[in-house]
Amino acid sequence: MAFVSTFRRIIAGSNNSLSSSSSSSSSSSSLFRNCSTLSSPKLFVSGLSRLTTNEKLQDAFAPFGELVDARVITDRESGRSKGFGFVTYATIQDAEKAKEGMNAKFLDGWVIFVDPARPREPRRPLQQDHQPQPHSSSTASGFTTNKTIGWCK
Numbered sequence: 001m002a003f004v005s006t007f008r009r010i011i012a013g014s015n016n017s018l019s020s021s022s023s024s025s026s027s028s029s030s031l032f033r034n035c036s037t038l039s040s041p042k043l044f045v046s047g048l049s050r051l052t053t054n055e056k057l058q059d060a061f062a063p064f065g066e067l068v069d070a071r072v073i074t075d076r077e078s079g080r081s082k083g084f085g086f087v088t089y090a091t092i093q094d095a096e097k098a099k100e101g102m103n104a105k106f107l108d109g110w111v112i113f114v115d116p117a118r119p120r121e122p123r124r125p126l127q128q129d130h131q132p133q134p135h136s137s138s139t140a141s142g143f144t145t146n147k148t149i150g151w152c153k
Contacts, residue, residue, distance in 0.1 A: 041089040042117040049108035050081045061087045065094025
């Protein structure tokens with residue numbers, strides 16, 4: 001029990017002993033509340049319904065602060081939603097409020113999840129020569145040998 005009270009004092013930043021658990025929980029929660037987990041004001045929203053549009057996404061996230069952009073990512077060929085999108089705020093504080101307020105909430109009948117957006121990973125360059133893969137070989141009969149699968153046409 002002494003370890004727990006010492007740990008609470010360290011988290012709360014106080015050298016005084018904490019008299020009640022309610023005061024310690026409020027002081028430690030305020031410490032964690034001031035620390036932002038976001039490094040940019042852009043949020044990744046997953047779990048979107050196929051019916052969610054840019055306008056619906058913007059209307060849902062507008063109460064939390066000044067929105068710069070709200071975009072649902074769509075498939076190039078069909079134009080349908082891929083089920084995720086991005087929301088960008090003017091400040092990190094607004095994005096933090098939106099993350100806390102909209103994470104695991106319903107939007108268009110689906111539960112959505114709000115996470116910090118990560119930078120896009122670079123794509124692999126396309127192979128221009130269309131050379132056969134090193135693990136497969138082609139025979140004169142038109143069949144291709146794939147070492148991981150076997151014979152395939």
